[in-house]
Amino acid sequence: MIVSMHVASGAAMGALVRSPRRALLIGPFLHLAGDRVPHEDIPSLRFEIASGAACVLLLAVRRGPFDAATIGALAASAPDLEHVVPWLRPRGQKLFHGRHGWHRTGRFSASAQLVLAGAIVGVLAR
Numbered sequence: 001m002i003v004s005m006h007v008a009s010g011a012a013m014g015a016l017v018r019s020p021r022r023a024l025l026i027g028p029f030l031h032l033a034g035d036r037v038p039h040e041d042i043p044s045l046r047f048e049i050a051s052g053a054a055c056v057l058l059l060a061v062r063r064g065p066f067d068a069a070t071i072g073a074l075a076a077s078a079p080d081l082e083h084v085v086p087w088l089r090p091r092g093q094k095l096f097h098g099r100h101g102w103h104r105t106g107r108f109s110a111s112a113q114l115v116l117a118g119a120i121v122g123v124l125a126r
């Protein structure tokens, strides 16, 4: 999944469970579930980081940094940090993206994910 879609689905989950602690626990599993859905990714790391960060920032500003939706957004997107932060993968082992074949490539287009993510974050940031 693209990063902003992980952010949006995490925020929606947080808003549903209404508990920052529960959102923090569920987030990483939601990430794994999302990567399992056959999807396209965006080849630009810069765009992925910028769009994901913008969504998290918007949620933090509108709902507060410790709101369940904001925490859910962070927890669900955090596993992608291991792509960019070397010390999160000692000996080159990735925890969330290591198992071969887990991450599915397929039909769910990057643009559809982007539109959906924007809509979800837009509603939650109202």
Ligand SMILES: [Zn+2]
Residues within 6 Å of the ligand: 001, 031, 035, 079, 080, 096, 097
């Ligand atoms: Zn991932």
